[in-house]
Amino acid sequence: MNPYTITGPVDCSVKPDLSVLKGKSVIITGGAGGLGEGYVRAFSKNGSFVTFGDIDEHKGKKLAEETGAQFVKVDVAQWEQQVEMFKAAKANSPHKSVDVVIANAGIGGQDSIWELQDPGSDPVKPEFPILDVDLFGVVYTFKLACHYFRSQPEDPQRDRCFIFKGSMMGYIDNIVRP
Template sequence: MELNGVSAVVSGGASGLGEAVVRDLAAKGAKVVIADLNEAKGKALADEVGGVFVQTDVTDEGQVQAAVQAAVDTGAPLRVVVNSAGIGWATRTVGKGNVPHPLDSFEKVVQINLIGTFNLMRLGAAAMGATEPADADGARGVVINTASVAALEGQTGQLAYSASKGAIVAMTLPAARDLSAIGVRVNTICPGIIDTPIYGEGEAAEAFKAKLYAPVPFPKRMGKASEFSHLAIALIENDYMNGETVRFDGGIRFQPK
């Protein structure tokens, strides 16, 4: 998929993995819509890269449709959707004192991570389907979803998170098969331990991060958001990559805890 002169929507695009993707897409000549809840960061980044910010709760159909429409309104054909909005959660199914996992927190994680991903994928793909084909193959667009290695090897307390991310993996192939009818590809990335601003800064933060990446075989460090984006762009640009789930984790295999 040629990225110069197209439009794209990136959920969670104001920071972390999404921000890295926004920057790389813009550098390739795409007009990027940053769909995020953080207005201050989103607007600042949009101004910096010549994109558009739309405040977006990915679980809200109207707000997601507005983000997709903003991409269409740029006048450049919508060709790319990257789902990187999500939240984490850690609670055991039954915790100390025989207390069950709160139902509302489980529902919230699934609502944002899974249903939010599906929401943008379906609306974005529908808009792609309304465009003219980009090449002789009939390609109209690409969706990149973000899951996690926790989808495959969830640790203790990751029930809600693993369920939401595992379902994203599970829907990759059927979504790719469904959307092949309109020339839209779907691939999913499963990141491992990635260095994002969520861990904070300073000596204590660095010590905590060192414990996290200790089990990574090589390279012995956390992944970089720029490396995640490099992979996402490669999956978008390689026209024969479709229906795939790709681990991005330095070879780590999570233990129970």
């Protein structure tokens, strides 16, 4: 694999060559709604084989029917369910590949990190559903992408592209997002 070289910032005034997306196998988490749905539609329209995972089965199936993309019911916080999504992407894609992965699924809210318990009672194991999705869900997606990228043949037609989705809220001091 050629070493990565930095080619400078992307010039957004130059129209990208979307023909390179044809035949690529693209995985998108949280693709049934919101921004993820936009990615599913855009990649599908440009000839990619799209696999998207989401907890919303109703919206996922409807979007799959409409776009021809492959829907897999996935809670990204569940490693085993993400494994099934990656396996389906590789098995059913035209070149048996995983070329582009977008870790898009994310939820807002607060985990109960600061909730205090009665110091006189035994401590209760806390639940962290937001961290499970926004941190561990993304790390699972990344680990699986690396696994499949490494088994990809050295071929100029095969990509190895991972996109982390973030938000300014992750950088800004903000009272509602500790």
